[in-house]
Amino acid sequence: MYRRNLLAGLVALAAAQVACQQTTTQTLRIAALKGVLPPQVLSAFRAALQTPVSLKVNTQINASVLFHQLQQWQTAAEQSQNQPSFNPFSSSRLATLADWVSLNDYWLVSAIQQELISPLVVETIPQWSDLPKPWQRLLKRDGKGFPSRSGAVWATPYRWGNLVIVYANRSFERLGWQPTQWQDLWKAELAGRISLPNHPRLVLGIVLKSLGYSANDAAPESHQDFENALNTLSEQVKVYASDDYIQPLIQGDTWLAVGWSTDIRPIVAQYRQLKAIVPDPGTLLSADLWVKPRSNDTDKDAISLTELDSSWLSHWWKPETLTLVSLFSQGLSPLLITPEALTETDELSPTNLLLPSAAQLQQSDFLEPLPSESIERYTQLWKRLRGSE
Known part of the structure; x- marks a missing residue:
């Protein structure tokens, strides 16, 4: 009797495993920045699906590694076309081609120009029309990667952030004031700090925004007040750093720093002596996007999305995901590009989220690609600024 029951149990267990394997037929491969895919959001995605899915996530430490991975996949695809028997993804040194890759909007123009990604047929996404209009300008690009109203959609957003000012509160208590705007960077008491x-x-x-101009101005040197501000900025700056700028702030070597809200939010939560604000009149914006890697020449046309693809992309801007994305990804839900979408709570407040106000967003810019002559102007201005340190 025991043996018969044991055998029956083993058969039932094997049948359950086979059934589970049969239902979990879909696999979604994701390549993303480390720490930006909150477990809470991934769990909500799995729970919303009608059928189970195997979610395979490969994380990298920075955006440049992800971009290099796109380049590797493209090179492998080209080799595959030249050598029909060559399997481009058989090498253990080359990660399996992902379905979706995280890419910052600043890298979008290069990815399009190098033909690393495919345009998307987004009309099949049921929630596409719910995505706020500001995203249309950012995501619609021509074949050279420049914004175009008639261009294809090359990506969808999953979070965004903005440049903020973070400062040592005690230092400013002694000064008797707190920073509120970009113009404060030029105050005499902050020289070398x-x-x-x-x-x-x-x-x-930042210099352009402090004066009320667009951060995408093609000829900033044409403004006399820009020239004056640039000439005096070097006196204020102790260090130019994109990564290691918090420690000098904590140690008192600097009193104020500028960084992305996605980096600053967890820092301010950890170090109570630091405060952060979104400066007036407006700021610079940055978005993390999902892009589709190109695997062959046929991907030059817009790619139709599967139901699973559509579910993954739209999950990040669903109203029910707004809180999870905004609290746990250190970024902001794509819906909050229109701040009135926010229902405030103690945790979910513009101050805690470092969310620009509606008025600030009207004066804020995503960095758009510039023509080659403008890039040369910016390069020369940058060299002049750094050369006068």
Whole structure:
């Protein structure tokens, strides 16, 4: 009797395993930045699906590694076409081709120009029409990667952030004031006490925003007040750093730094002596996007999305995901590009999220690609600024 029951149990267990394997037929491969895919969001995605899915996530430490991975896949695909018997993804050194890759919007133009990604047929996404209109300008590009109203959609957003000012509160208590705007960077008492990003578009963009101009101005040197501000900025800056700028702030070597809200939010939560604000009149924006890697020449046309693809992409801007994305990804839900979408709670407040106000967003810019002559202008201005340190 025991043996018969044991055999029956083993048969039932084997049948359950086979049934589970049969139902879990779909696999979604994701390549993303480390720490930006909250377990809470992934669990909600799995729970919303009608059938189970195997979610395979490969994380990298920075955006440049992910971009290099796109280049590797493209090179492997080209080799495969030249050598029909060559399997481009058989090498253990080359990661399996992902279905979706995380890419910052600043890298989008290069990915399009190098033909690393495919345009998307987004009309099949049921929630596409719910995505706020500002995303249309960012995501619609021509074949050279420049914004175009008639262009194809090359990506979808999953979170975004903005440049903020983070400062040592005690230092400013002694000064008797707190920073509220970009113009404060030029105050005499902050000379030699500021850290700025080591990036020409960001620093020159800050100067432009401080004066009320677009950060995508093709000829910033044509504004006399820009020239004056640039000439005096070097006196204020102690260091240009895009990564290691928090420690000098904590140690008191600097009093104020500029960085991305996605990096600053967890820092401010950890170090109570630091405060952060979104400066007036507007700021620079940055978005993390999902892109589809190209695997062969046939992917030059817009790619139709599977039901699973559509579910994955739209999951990040569903109203029911807004709180999870905004609290746990250190970024903001794509829906919050229109701040009125926010229902405030103690945790979910503009201050805690470092969310720009509606008025600030009207004066804010994503960095758009510039024509070659403008890139040369920015390069020369950057060299002039750094050369006068």
